[in-house]
Amino acid sequence: MSTVAQDQEIVIPVSGMTCAACQSRVQRTLQKTPGVTDATVNLMMANATIAFDPDTVSPDALVEVVRKSGYGAELPVPDRSAFDEQAARDTAQQNEFDELKRKALFSAVAGAVAMLVSMPLMGGSETVHHGPVADPFMQWAMNSLTPPLERAMPWLYTIPTPVLSWGLLALTLVVMVWAGRHFYTRAWAAFTHHAADMNTLVAVGTGAAFVYSVVATVAPGVFIANGMMPDVYYEAVIIIIAFILTGNAFEARAKRNTSAALRSLAKLQPKSARVHREGADVDIAIEQVIRGDTVMVRPGERLPVDGEVLDGASAVDESMLTGESRPVAKQAGDRVIGGTINRTGAFRYRATTLGEASMLAQIVKLMRDAQGSRAPIQRLADRISGVFVPVVVSIAIATFTVWFVTLHAGGGSPGEAIVRGFAASVAVLIIACPCAMGLAVPTAVMVGTGKGAELGVLIKGGEALQRAGDVTTVVLDKTGTVTEGRPSVTHIALATPSVIDDAELLRLTASLESSSEHPLADAIVRSAKERELRLQHPEAFESVTGRGVHGVVDGRAIAVGNAAYMQDWGLDVAPLGASVKERAEMAETLMYVAVDGAMAGLIAVADPIRATSRDAIARLRAMGLQVVMLTGDAEATAKAVAAQSGIDRVVAGVLPEGKVAEVERLQQSGQVVAMVGDGVNDAPALARADVGIAIGSGTDVAVEAADLALMRGDLIAVADAIELSRRTMRIMKQNLFWAFAYNTIGIPIAAGVLYPVFGLLLSPILASAAMAFSSVSVVTNSLRLKSFRAAA
Amino acid sequence: MMLSALSSSDWAVIATGIGAIAWVNWYFFLADAGSVVVKAAGEGRQEVHIAVRGGYEPSTIRVPAGAPVRLVFDRQEDSSCSEELVFPDFGVRRFLPAFEQTSIDITPPEKGTYEFTCGMSMLRGRVVAE
Numbered sequence: 001m002s003t004v005a006q007d008q009e010i011v012i013p014v015s016g017m018t019c020a021a022c023q024s025r026v027q028r029t030l031q032k033t034p035g036v037t038d039a040t041v042n043l044m045m046a047n048a049t050i051a052f053d054p055d056t057v058s059p060d061a062l063v064e065v066v067r068k069s070g071y072g073a074e075l076p077v078p079d080r081s082a083f084d085e086q087a088a089r090d091t092a093q094q095n096e097f098d099e100l101k102r103k104a105l106f107s108a109v110a111g112a113v114a115m116l117v118s119m120p121l122m123g124g125s126e127t128v129h130h131g132p133v134a135d136p137f138m139q140w141a142m143n144s145l146t147p148p149l150e151r152a153m154p155w156l157y158t159i160p161t162p163v164l165s166w167g168l169l170a171l172t173l174v175v176m177v178w179a180g181r182h183f184y185t186r187a188w189a190a191f192t193h194h195a196a197d198m199n200t201l202v203a204v205g206t207g208a209a210f211v212y213s214v215v216a217t218v219a220p221g222v223f224i225a226n227g228m229m230p231d232v233y234y235e236a237v238i239i240i241i242a243f244i245l246t247g248n249a250f251e252a253r254a255k256r257n258t259s260a261a262l263r264s265l266a267k268l269q270p271k272s273a274r275v276h277r278e279g280a281d282v283d284i285a286i287e288q289v290i291r292g293d294t295v296m297v298r299p300g301e302r303l304p305v306d307g308e309v310l311d312g313a314s315a316v317d318e319s320m321l322t323g324e325s326r327p328v329a330k331q332a333g334d335r336v337i338g339g340t341i342n343r344t345g346a347f348r349y350r351a352t353t354l355g356e357a358s359m360l361a362q363i364v365k366l367m368r369d370a371q372g373s374r375a376p377i378q379r380l381a382d383r384i385s386g387v388f389v390p391v392v393v394s395i396a397i398a399t400f401t402v403w404f405v406t407l408h409a410g411g412g413s414p415g416e417a418i419v420r421g422f423a424a425s426v427a428v429l430i431i432a433c434p435c436a437m438g439l440a441v442p443t444a445v446m447v448g449t450g451k452g453a454e455l456g457v458l459i460k461g462g463e464a465l466q467r468a469g470d471v472t473t474v475v476l477d478k479t480g481t482v483t484e485g486r487p488s489v490t491h492i493a494l495a496t497p498s499v500i501d502d503a504e505l506l507r508l509t510a511s512l513e514s515s516s517e518h519p520l521a522d523a524i525v526r527s528a529k530e531r532e533l534r535l536q537h538p539e540a541f542e543s544v545t546g547r548g549v550h551g552v553v554d555g556r557a558i559a560v561g562n563a564a565y566m567q568d569w570g571l572d573v574a575p576l577g578a579s580v581k582e583r584a585e586m587a588e589t590l591m592y593v594a595v596d597g598a599m600a601g602l603i604a605v606a607d608p609i610r611a612t613s614r615d616a617i618a619r620l621r622a623m624g625l626q627v628v629m630l631t632g633d634a635e636a637t638a639k640a641v642a643a644q645s646g647i648d649r650v651v652a653g654v655l656p657e658g659k660v661a662e663v664e665r666l667q668q669s670g671q672v673v674a675m676v677g678d679g680v681n682d683a684p685a686l687a688r689a690d691v692g693i694a695i696g697s698g699t700d701v702a703v704e705a706a707d708l709a710l711m712r713g714d715l716i717a718v719a720d721a722i723e724l725s726r727r728t729m730r731i732m733k734q735n736l737f738w739a740f741a742y743n744t745i746g747i748p749i750a751a752g753v754l755y756p757v758f759g760l761l762l763s764p765i766l767a768s769a770a771m772a773f774s775s776v777s778v779v780t781n782s783l784r785l786k787s788f789r790a791a792a
Numbered sequence: 793m794m795l796s797a798l799s800s801s802d803w804a805v806i807a808t809g810i811g812a813i814a815w816v817n818w819y820f821f822l823a824d825a826g827s828v829v830v831k832a833a834g835e836g837r838q839e840v841h842i843a844v845r846g847g848y849e850p851s852t853i854r855v856p857a858g859a860p861v862r863l864v865f866d867r868q869e870d871s872s873c874s875e876e877l878v879f880p881d882f883g884v885r886r887f888l889p890a891f892e893q894t895s896i897d898i899t900p901p902e903k904g905t906y907e908f909t910c911g912m913s914m915l916r917g918r919v920v921a922e
Contacts, residue, residue, distance in 0.1 A: 074839065074862065089875075089887045096872055186871045189846025190915070194823050197846075197873055197914040252872070374880050382913040389914075390820035394813040401809030405802045414801070438912030461883075 007037050007051045010059050014041065014048050015072035022071065029069040033057060048073075083364065086259070086266045093256045100249035103179035107242035110175050114168055114235040115141065119149050120157045121164055121232065137763035165217040168234035172210060180206070180241040196389035198435055204393065205429035205764070206240055209233045212422065229415065240430055240768040247772020251435070254779035258443050260786075261450025262371070265364050268320055268339035273304035276348075293351040297342045305338040305351045306358050312347025316340050321363065322711035323456025323720075366458055366709075370449045371442075375462030377732055378441040381739070385438050392432040392747065396425040399751040423764060427750035431767035435775040436742060440735035443782035448728030451788050456711035457721040464707035468691045468725035470672045474620055474718065475663060475685075477677035478631035478638065481695050481715070482617075482645050483607040485678065487520060489527035490588055491604035493579035505601050507533040509560050509593050511553040515541040520589060521549075523605045548591070559594040560603075566592045571599045579604075587640030613645045616715030621646070623723065626671070630659050630685075659685035676718055693718055727788055735778045742774045838862070844877075844888060845869050848908075848917035857921035860899045867892060876911030885911070 014026060023041045030039035030048060035056025041048045050062055059075055066073035119142060150157060176184070180202075187203035190196055213232035216223055220230035274283050276294040289295070289305055297303055299314070315327035318340045327343050330336055336349055339360040355361060374382075403421030408414055445462045452459045459465050479485050492502045510528030513521035514535055528535060538558075541551035547568065548561015559565065563573050571594050573580060579602060583590055588606035592599070620627050628649040631638045638652035651662055659675075663685050666673045675682070675689030683705040686692030694706035695713060710717040750767050754760040798806075838859065843849045844867040855861045865877055870890035878885045879898065888894045900906055900921035907918045 085887050088889045092870070092872075092875060092887075092890060096870075182871060186846050186869070186873065189869065189871075191846070193845075193847025193849060193851065193915075194820055195847040195915055196820055199846075199871070199873070369883060369885070371885060374878070382909075385913040386916060387821070390816050393816050397809050397812045397816070401805055404805050405798065408805075409797045409799065409802050434914060435912065438914060442911065 008054050009049065009051045010062070010075075012048045012050065012059070012063060012066065012073050012075065014066055026066060026069055026071055029065060030062070033062070033065050036062070083266045083269060083361070085368070086262055086364070089259070090256070090263060093252060097249060097252040097256065100245055100252055104242060104245035104249050107175050107179045107238060107245055110171055110179075111235065111239040111242040114171055114238045116149065116153075116156070117164055117168055117171075118232075118235040119146055120159065121161060121168075137765045162217075165232055165234075168232060169214060169217050172213075172234040172237050175238045175241055176206070176210065179245060183241070183244075196393070198389075198433070200389050201392060201429045201432055201434075202240075202244055204396075205426045206237045208422070208429075209240075209426055209764070210237050213237070223415070231419070236426075236764055239765050243765070243768040243772045244430075247776055250772075250776045251439075251779055254776060254783060255439075255443065257783055257786075258446040258779065259371075259450065261447075261453050262364065262367055265320075265339075265360065265367070265453060268302070269360055270302045270304045270339075273351075275351075287355075289351055289354060291351055291354060295349050295351050296346070297349070298346045299342055299344055301342050303336055303338050303340050303342060303349075306353040306360075307336055307338075307349040307351045309334045309336060309347055309349045312345055314345035314347050315343045317343050320454075321359070321456065323454065323717065324712045363453065363458060363711075366460065367449055367453055370459055370461045370464075371446050375441050375445060375466045375732065377466055377729075377736070378462070381437045381440060381736060384740075385434055388432070388434040388437070392429065392434075395747060395751065396428040399428050400425040403752065424750065424752045424761065427762050427764045427767040428747055430764050431746045431750040431762065431771050432743060433739075433746075433771045433774045436739035436778045437736070439775055439778050439782075440739045441732050443779050444728055444732040444735060444785065447782045447785040448724060448731070451785050452721065452724055455717065455720050455724065457717055457724065458709040458711065459721070459725070460707050460709070464691060465725050465728055467672065468674065468708060468722055469729035471625065471674040471691055471722055471725075473626040473628060473666055473671040473673050474722070475628045475630055475666065475673055475675045475689065476617075476647070476715070477659070477675075477682050477685075478629055478633060478641055479607060480678040481676050482613050482629060482641060482647070483609050485607065487523040487589075487605050487607045489523055489603055490586075490606045490608060491579070491583060492601060493576055493583075493604075494601040495575045495599045499598075500595065500600050503531065503533060505593055505595075506531065506603065507535065508553050508556065508558050508595065509591070509603060511536040512538050512541065512549060512551050512558045512560060514538070515551070516543060516549055520591065520605050524591070524603060557596050560591055562590070563592065566594060566599070569594060569597070571597075573599065573602075575599060576602050585640065586644070587637035609641060609645050610714055612714040612716050616719050617646045619716070619719040620722070623719065625722070628662075628666070630654050630662055632656075656681040656684060660688045663688050674718075674722065676715070693721065724785075724788055728785060731782055731785055735781055738781070739774070739778060742770075746770060746774075839864060841866060842917070843868055844874050846871070846874070847915050851917040852920060853917070854920045854922060855900060857900055857903045860897060861919070863896045863898065863919075865894045865896065867894070873912070874910050874915055877908060878911060878913075879906070879908045881906045884908075 026048060027039055027041040030036055030041070030050055035053045036050055037053065038051040039048060048066065052062065063073045063075055183199045183202045184207070187199040190200060213234050216230035216232050223230040269286070271286055272283050273286055273289050274281055274296045275289060276296065281296055286304055294310065295304060295307060303316070309330050309332050311332055313329070313331045316330050316336060317327045318337060319325050321337060321340060330347065337359045353359065400421040403424050404417045407417035407420055441462070445465060448465055449459045459468070476482050489506070492505060494500060494502065494505065506524070506528050510525045510533065513524045515538055525535070536553050539552040539555070541549065543549045544561070544565065548559060548565035550557070550559040552558070559569055566573055573592055576592070576599070580590060583604045586606065588604040591603045591605065593601050593603060617627055626649070627647050628651065629638065629642050629647045630651050632654055633652055635652040638650045642648070642650040654662060659682065663673050663675055667690070673689045674691040674693055675685045676693040676695055677686055678695045686694060686705040691708060692706035693708045693710060695710045695718070708721050710721065749760070750762045752761055838855065839862045840853050841864045842853070844865050846869065853863070865888050867874060867888040867890055875888060875890070876885060877888050877894070877896070879896065882898050884896055886894060886896060898919070900919060903921050905918050905920050907916060909916050
């Protein structure tokens with residue numbers, strides 16, 4: 001049927017269904033609804049899947065049908081992915097910048113024209129008839145520009161004053177209506193909501209100056225009758241609008257830059273993938289890739305999705321996600337991440353996580369959420385922002401009142417009193433800049449978290465950032481953090497080198513151990529495989545708990561175990577004495593090997609310290625941090641690892657609960673503690689610490705419990721993270737200081753507090769330039785974080 | 793300057809100034825910007841439409857504590873002031889595309905006032921759970 005093809009399908013979440021009866025009632029009601037061709041209600045999933053004819057019934061009507069049947073229903077939220085949201089935001093910001101730039105340019109040109117045209121109005125032969133020039137900037141411009149202008153454009157001074165005034169009025173109106181319209185419409189919209197923002201200040205300031213000028217132009221008699229000259233301030237209105245638009249344009253561009261890191265992450269996602277389908281390799285859109293697809297990548301290509309390598313080998317550049325600059329070798333069984341770049345070889349891999357679940361999407365989401373959080377340091381700024389504009393308007397009214405009364409009662413003319421008071425209150429409105437305060441912290445959080453992502457440090461929010469900046473003690477979990485977290489063979493010593501060599505000893509031991517499930521056995525087997533030794537299946541195998549194993553390989557009797565086990569066999573470990581002593585000092589585990597009843601050698605196994613740990617710990621200490629290592633291992637092992645990695649404080653033999661207690665103990669002694677760990681049993685300590693840092697390859701639980709997640713598995717990233725947090729906090733404090741200082745100094749000067757002593761008044765035009773500069777400077781200061789380089 | 797030197801016009805300006813300041817503070821801080829009450833009617837998630845245009849309307853939303861609420865923000869302008877919505881208690885910072893509706897689902901866990909603001913804390917609204 002042709003109608004079937006036009007059917008749409010929708011899934012509507014239904015709530016309140018508790019039993020099968022509820023389920024069937026909803027289903028029956030839906031099925032009876034005209035336009036519905038099929039409806040299935042799923043009790044477990046709490047939703048209804050409905051096929052319907054969109055010409056007959058709408059999704060909204062279907063929701064209504066379910067609601068009428070007594071259950072809750074709603075249309076699913078069309079969830080915008082982090083990528084889409086970033087794209088929408090980018091477009092909006094780009095449009096905003098383009099529009100502001102156009103308007104600012106137009107207003108600047110109009111401002112220049114207006115200033116020229118104003119010259120004859122203020123200066124020239126009529127000067128003596130005018131009242132005091134309220135704007136010191138215009139007075140300066142008039143004094144310095146009038147003589148050359150009169151020489152260059154004498155005709156300008158022959159145009160009658162009313163013509164100039166009306167011309168300026170028209171030009172100002174065009175600027176206000178076209179370039180500055182949003183100030184007025186937005187101010188009005190806010191006003192109707194009992195709210196006030198930056199637009200309110202600009203609109204009231206320029207609006208007042210404009211209305212004053214219009215009255216002076218249209219009905220100059222009103223002014224003259226009151227002993228005032230009908231002066232106009234059109235050029236000030238236009239130039240103020242030009243300056244503020246210019247500032248806003250710069251601000252928009254700078255704000256766009258603050259999310260550059262997020263944008264470049266979103267761009268990592270390739271649009272298509274080459275997969276194996278129905279016997280052929282086809283290029284398909286990324287959305288069509290399904291879990292289990294076999295994906296092909298060639299050298300130089302970006303990996304489209306997350307997955308697990310099936311065959312082939314290559315080196316993959318993961319620096320964009322982990323900050324690790326060296327390409328990572330990949331072979332069958334290894335995990336690969338979508339968005340990273342395949343460098344050397346071609347390989348095939350199986351797609352595992354897709355879409356919103358993919359690593360890249362998760363990182364983008366995490367960053368977006370982080371940028372949505374607030375740093376506690378922002379609270380004061382927030383509180384001030386909330387009351388800022390009405391308070392500034394109040395100050396402006398008070399400014400006018402004080403100026404008027406002081407001048408008038410002091411014997412001045414009402415005209416002078418009004419003009420002076422008016423100029424000062426307009427300057428107050430224009431110079432006040434709530435934006436600088438609002439931008440101070442969020443822009444720093446944006447750039448700081450973005451920089452972190454570039455370095456492979458995911459900071460979960462402003463609060464985490466702030467606490468990380470205050471850290472005094474770094475607690476490191478030993479296994480998997482300071483060390484690789486996987487035991488491996490570090491040394492092989494032979495009792496009689498003429499009888500057997502390293503490789504043979506390892507081959508025999510590994511063959512026997514391949515039947516064991518002990519973690520140390522795994523290290524030996526892995527080591528043998530890395531050396532490409534051919535392992536035999538043991539002909540006999542027996543394990544003695546806590547001692548060792550023995551059996552037969554290639555017809556030879558092999559025994560592997562600790563010193564006590566060797567004694568059981570009546571063997572002396574003395575021939576290996578020198579090696580034993582040396583290895584034991586390194587806290588390595590020694591496995592003695594006897595072959596055919598004679599002591600053959602030993603294999604030392606240890607969890608090796610990460611290559612970067614020593615440097616990283618030295619750097620942490622150089623940053624003034626106390627470094628403590630926690631481990632469940634015995635004292636001797638812990639001490640050895642600590643000595644090799646340069647840690648001075650060790651707490652050994654702690655259980656997972658003990659880790660929490662140790663963190664608490666440090667906190668009680670006044671330390672701000674960062675806990676670094678990787679495993680499930682670290683999660684409680686990560687959560688308890690002031691800052692939980694989950695390190696590389698960490699488990700999901702650890703990442704969940706942590707405030708910072710490191711994409712790299714080395715401690716250098718810990719030092720980077722803390723240093724970056726400190727830098728970001730410094731920038732925030734500078735920004736806040738500047739924003740507060742700017743307003744607390746600027747507003748009183750604009751109001752004229754310096755006038756009685758220094759005769760200093762601020763021109764509204766200069767005030768607008770200062771205002772435009774202040775928010776741009778805050779954002780620019782935040783952008784300095786982009787140049788953050790992790791010290792080597 | 794003595795108070796006696798003030799003329800009646802000076803006093804008039806002072807009185808007007810004080811009156812204007814009082815009115816500004818009353819208007820922006822005390823006057824009610826309108827609220828909407830969401831009743832716990834029926835099962836499921838309640839939906840509230842909030843117009844975003846120089847502010848939030850309604851700016852106070854009263855909901856039952858513990859019940860899920862969907863706030864549909866309808867941004868009817870392209871002023872960059874309102875482009876972001878921040879809901880600190882729920883860890884939400886969302887970009888609101890201009891002239892589009894953006895839904896945010898929250899469940900106020902307990903009685904109290906949960907404030908939401910624009911990206912720069914200038915525009916404010918609140919969800920009062922009771």
